[in-house]
Amino acid sequence: MKRQIACLGTLVPALLASDAEAAVMDFNGLTIYPSNVSATVSAPYIEDGFKLSTLAGVSFNMGGGTIYSVQPAHPYWTGTPSVYSGVISGYGSAFSLEKQDGGVFDLISIDAAAFQNHPNALAFNVYGYPASGGSVYQSFTLDTSFTTLQTLTFNTSFKNLNKILFSSVYAQVDNINLSVPSTIAPTTVPLPAAAWSMLLGLAGLAFGSTRRYKSQSF
Numbered sequence: 001m002k003r004q005i006a007c008l009g010t011l012v013p014a015l016l017a018s019d020a021e022a023a024v025m026d027f028n029g030l031t032i033y034p035s036n037v038s039a040t041v042s043a044p045y046i047e048d049g050f051k052l053s054t055l056a057g058v059s060f061n062m063g064g065g066t067i068y069s070v071q072p073a074h075p076y077w078t079g080t081p082s083v084y085s086g087v088i089s090g091y092g093s094a095f096s097l098e099k100q101d102g103g104v105f106d107l108i109s110i111d112a113a114a115f116q117n118h119p120n121a122l123a124f125n126v127y128g129y130p131a132s133g134g135s136v137y138q139s140f141t142l143d144t145s146f147t148t149l150q151t152l153t154f155n156t157s158f159k160n161l162n163k164i165l166f167s168s169v170y171a172q173v174d175n176i177n178l179s180v181p182s183t184i185a186p187t188t189v190p191l192p193a194a195a196w197s198m199l200l201g202l203a204g205l206a207f208g209s210t211r212r213y214k215s216q217s218f
Contacts (some may be wrong), residue, residue, distance in 0.1 A: 038071055076115060078149050109176075
């Protein structure tokens with residue numbers, strides 16, 4: 001009987017659990033121009049509820065910059081319209097990514113491919129800004145397979161973020177994988193009819209076992 005009740009106790013939370021929602025900025029909706037090396041992308045770029053903007057200046061505290069998509073005539077075309085940020089004269093340039101509604105999110109991974117083979121071009125640094133304050137940081141070294149995207153996976157410190165910031169002058173980026181915590185309370189998730197039937201069946205087994213146990217003990 002105890003095993004049946006324990007099973008019922010672990011099954012209920014499992015059925016009621018609510019997963020986070022996944023989102024991917026894959027840029028597949030961008031227009032492809034077969035004879036172009038690159039194309040300008042309207043900024044900010046919006047996809048799956050996220051906003052990608054460009055920044056410039058010292059510590060990237062200024063607006064400006066252009067988002068470009070890599071096109072088939074580019075020597076480092078990876079088969080998809082990945083994006084990069086344009087250089088601003090006298091300054092670098094960076095991408096800022098936020099949720100459109102200002103909510104929090106987790107950063108899971110980014111695909112990237114370098115444009116040049118020197119230390120500055122191969123270094124890919126990402127800063128995250130948690131809702132609780134402060135910042136987190138992770139650095140990667142890109143390989144030199146320029147036409148092949150490399151998946152960069154982030155550690156658990158990149159959770160509950162308000163924003164991420166990363167420079168992409170020397171690399172193209174694609175498939176930004178994100179996760180958004182669900183806003184639905186677990187107890188409010190409706191169970192399908194089959195699940196309710198299973199729960200009632202298990203409850204009936206447990207009740208029947210209790211009655212048999214009591215009748216045998218007298």
